[in-house]
Amino acid sequence: MQARNLTLILISLLLLWSIGCGTLQTSNWVGFTDDLGTGSEINPAQGFFNWRGEVEVRLTKADDPDWNPQNPPQYPYAGILMRFRRTGKAVDISDSEGLVIVYKLDGRVDLVLHQANVSAGREYRLELPPQDDFARVYFSWELFQQPTWVDPPTPMDLGQVVGIAFMNSAQKQSTAHLTISRISFPE
DSSP, X not given: OHHHHHHXXXXXXXXXXXXXXXXXXXXGEEEEEOSSSSSOXXXXXXXXXXXXXXXXXXXXXXXOOOOOTTSOOOOXXXXXXXXXXXXXXXXXXXXXXXXXXXXXXXXXXXXXXXETTSOTTOOEEEEOOOEEEEEEEEEEGGGOBOOTTOXXXXXXXXXXXXXXXXXXXXXXXXXXXXXXXXXXXXX
């Protein structure tokens, strides 16, 4: 009888934990930085979850270089990516009207929608508003835009989404401190 009660308690705790974490699963998060040696880094480099089960990370990136059309520069970057599937295959989220994030942020970070059919740098994105305390914020898909230099634009295809990323988007060297407690996709 005691073993059965313990099992029920453990199942209940796991269920409550999974509801509280939303879509935040540890195995689906990866960090990425440039290989330019300019000081871009992620802290911590892996294991982004704090003791409360939130994703917490500092994203530091170097200054953007000056543009030179004869010798296009490589740009520094630092970010984290939440893949919807561990395999990296696309999923269909077209039933959702946008996404809701509960987060706090000090610094400049872009929320980037990774689609299977859009190459790096050309993804749809928006700048997250900084917030001192946790707040629930809804972002409709209409708010996401490709960079203005993308020509021709690639249509947004919510049936081919691989994941979402959070990237330090400041043009000058800076560190952004981001903590995410929940991500959901309302229908």
